[in-house]
Amino acid sequence: MRLTTFIVPALLAASPAFAQQQAPVPPDTGAAAAAVADDEFNRETITVGAGGVYLPDYEGSNNYRFTAAPAAIGTFRGFNFTLAGNRLSVDLIPDGGGPTLDFQAGPIAVVNFNRTSLGSIDDRRVRALGELDTAIEVGGYIGVGKTGVITSPYDRLSVSLSYRHDVTDTHDSGIWQPTVNYLTPLSRKAAVAVFASAERAGRGYARTYFSVTPAGSLASGLPTYNARAGWKNYTLGAVGTYSLTGDLLHGFKVVAGGTYGRLLNDFGDSPIVSVAGRRSQWLGAVGLAYTF
Template identity: 60%
Template sequence: MRILLAAALSLGLASPAFAQDTAPAPVDTPPSTDPQGDFAIVGVGVGLLPDYEGSGDYSVSPVPAAIGQVSGYRFILAGNRVSVDLIKDGYGPTWDVQAGPIGVVNFNRNSRDAIDNPQVALLDERGTAIELGGYVGIGKTGVITSDYDRFSATVSYRYDVAGVHSSGILTPTVTYTTPLSTKALVGLFASAEFVERGYGRTYFSVTPAESARSGLPIYTAGGGFKNWGIGAVGMRSLTGDLTGGLQLVGGVVYRRLSGDFADSPLTRVGSPNQWIGALGLAYSF
């Protein structure tokens, strides 16, 4: 099962938002471990991220990631989020169902020092939101190119329990990954986010006091369709193959803000076009 999940680490390093699904085995590579055996793949990357949602400025940040299996249950740690699949899956070309808990630590605008834009830096800091929830999904291994390519679709919902924005986020995601050889693979994915009103008020609104201090116009954002995004990832073995050893992983994600979120003064002094890039190394054991 180690080779089934190796590609998902590249998804995690490229964009934690898209790292909930398992991944395919490389072509013509037999399983090297018990499908129900315990293992872990760990990685760390350097990510290029917007200073805040809607920012036109970017900063570099470390992005940790880990994927593994304990007693048949799979877990994924990708940057600021963690998820666990509580349904044990079969092995080989098959359909499988995914379901389990998900947690995200949201650092958006929790430090003025991390924001380059002088007007946005004058707005009130936000606390660190703790978003907890769950996800369900379905996947199919053996779709187009071989017995090992994979398509999956998931829907997650999480709610801020720390009282920062006190609202929920719904995220549908589709992912397709395919091996190119025993040493390389690529993946494509698309996602969208729908948020409740509290999210818009917290991260995209400008209060009268903030307007007087920053010069940005007063603005009240609501909820709804916040953004859509697409991305691509790749993974290449540096030692051994995708079943073990050292791998180079990387990816890029494009997200487009919409509605109240694109119209917000925070976005107007920034950009509705949001890019995320990452490059890192992973090792399995």
């Protein structure tokens, strides 16, 4: 999942997702307030936002740049949808009201812009490898979430597994991604989340984005390299949001967060990373969102 790396949509999607949780009522507000929270949980909402993101030039780069990223997330008749940067997903299993297990399944689509614009890449060696075509990755996901887990009746823990495959023949391979998310409201106006994710990429992905052909080696000066399929990376992140008007279920809110990722195995050993870039990948973002 990537604007230029897969972690951008995860960061942006986590923040407006708070609007889909129950209204965060502190424990001492009593049963009446909790009843209001349950009623708010069932209402239809949509959150739209945009943020400035500081991220690597390409997956594995040690040079960074700023870009903008949009996000939208909503609930309609119990169905959830998320548009986050270059990723769109829909949960086709309606949610139940109140604290309960929430089973999730639906389609996913990701537009992969990794190394599709040479003008955004500072390193001349990577630029010399040439521009790549945009990949469109389509697939699905399954997951389960539970509210009322650790800190209060209103926190949420969820796990999911997704698979997507390139349908444009750019890398013509698949990507598996397990993800764990935990979020908790701190009040009616503030919430925080932490998440962890990993990706396992196929041979075509490794060859397209991390291998260096003899011709590429001659053009760039990087050594020839043949990357193999396997676990590509892991990512850890945290994000917080605070309502500027209204509360988490309505009004403007500011969102900020960051992630740390590390490339693994053949992906981290690639000269595109080990010589021209770096295994460790950082990302930071801050933005503004509005919930209707």
